[in-house]
Amino acid sequence: MTTSDGTVQGRTQIHGTAARNRAFTVVLLGDGFTAAQQTAFNTACTGFVTALTTTAPYDRIGRAINIWRVNVTSTDAGADDPAAAGGTGATARTYFDSTFGGNGIRRLLLCNSSTVLQTAAAQVPEFTVALVVVNSTVYGGSGGSVGTYSLADGATEIALHELGHSAYGLADEYAYYAGGNETGHDTHPAGEPVEPNVTLKTDRSSLKWGWAVAPATALPTMSTPNCATVDARPSTVPAGTAGCFEGAHYYHCRAFRPEHNCKMRELGNPFCQVCRQVIQARTKVTKNICALTPNRDAVYRYDGSGTSWTRIGGPAGQLYAGGWGLVATNPSSG
Numbered sequence: 057m058t059t060s061d062g063t064v065q066g067r068t069q070i071h072g073t074a075a076r077n078r079a080f081t082v083v084l085l086g087d088g089f090t091a092a093q094q095t096a097f098n099t100a101c102t103g104f105v106t107a108l109t110t111t112a113p114y115d116r117i118g119r120a121i122n123i124w125r126v127n128v129t130s131t132d133a134g135a136d137d138p139a140a141a142g143g144t145g146a147t148a149r150t151y152f153d154s155t156f157g158g159n160g161i162r163r164l165l166l167c168n169s170s171t172v173l174q175t176a177a178a179q180v181p182e183f184t185v186a187l188v189v190v191n192s193t194v195y196g197g198s199g200g201s202v203g204t205y206s207l208a209d210g211a212t213e214i215a216l217h218e219l220g221h222s223a224y225g226l227a228d229e230y231a232y233y234a235g236g237n238e239t240g241h242d243t244h245p246a247g248e249p250v251e252p253n254v255t256l257k258t259d260r261s262s263l264k265w266g267w268a269v270a271p272a273t274a275l276p277t278m279s280t281p282n283c284a285t286v287d288a289r290p291s292t293v294p295a296g297t298a299g300c301f302e303g304a305h306y307y308h309c310r311a312f313r314p315e316h317n318c319k320m321r322e323l324g325n326p327f328c329q330v331c332r333q334v335i336q337a338r339t340k341v342t343k344n345i346c347a348l349t350p351n352r353d354a355v356y357r358y359d360g361s362g363t364s365w366t367r368i369g370g371p372a373g374q375l376y377a378g379g380w381g382l383v384a385t386n387p388s389s390g
């Protein structure tokens with residue numbers, strides 16, 4: 057229930073070589089893992105790194121991201137799972153006090169976020185975002201000041217979705233709140249959402265993601281036929297087409313999302329191009345200083361502090377750098 061129900065064991069960097077003072081830094085903290093279950097937490101963290109670094113756009117910008125795990129023991133395994141929200145009624149004494157059933161929704165997995173933020177800052181002061189890995193196979197997660205995810209099937213998909221909320225301010229693109237066709241979620245209230253990946257405005261000239269929409273694509277691109285229910289039809293345009301698709305931000309109508317599907321709508325899908333662009337822009341891929349050795353046998357990148365350089369390639373004839381990255385010529389053929 058509190059920090060008297062466990063101990064912080066320490067931190068370990070598990071991904072990245074970016075300079076610590078410039079990196080985008082993710083900290084994973086365990087909750088509901090007993091002292092004897094720390095290996096399971098370590099394995100879950102490795103799974104997160106693999107998922108992140110193989111998912112666009114992280115597969116291209118992963119070098120700019122450092123990932124740490126913070127091992128924390130809990131007295132009990134698991135998390136609270138209140139019966140009032142449809143759970144088993146289980147309770148668990150854990151360091152960050154994780155519980156399913158937030159707002160009466162079982163899958164909404166919450167924790168003591170101030171304790172999480174304090175612990176992350178004490179262990180990895182430069183952290184950008186903290187994610188709590190909760191030792192339960194009940195499906196759940198949340199994205200707020202800290203993100204949470206459980207070890208249900210597809211756990212890393214939940215993690216990437218919640219990271220989209222907590223680190224990048226992305227909205228949920230799905231068209232319901234508690235699930236399916238509940239009442240009270242027919243039409244989105246007036247007022248443009250602040251998030252970059254949902255909108256009420258489909259005017260081409262002022263559309264948030266107008267840069268992504270081809271002139272020939274109709275706006276709106278798909279409209280919900282019956283606002284009493286979620287539009288479950290397949291896309292009428294090829295996958296990956298950017299436009300305005302009605303049904304987003306917990307409402308069946310009036311709010312629009314940028315593509316028919318996206319990881320912020322449904323797990324197992326790629327991030328849409330608007331979400332990818334936001335992630336890439338906000339990760340702040342750091343600029344590097346690179347150098348070629350005098351005999352042109354190696355290329356080194358400066359690590360950003362002290363006198364440390366890391367070999368990244370070579371041999372090379374010449375180096376050219378631009379907004380698109382670093383290019384080297386073949387030393388013998390140019």
Ligand SMILES: [Zn+2]
Pocket residue numbers: 229253314317318319320321327328329330331
């Ligand atoms: Zn999206």
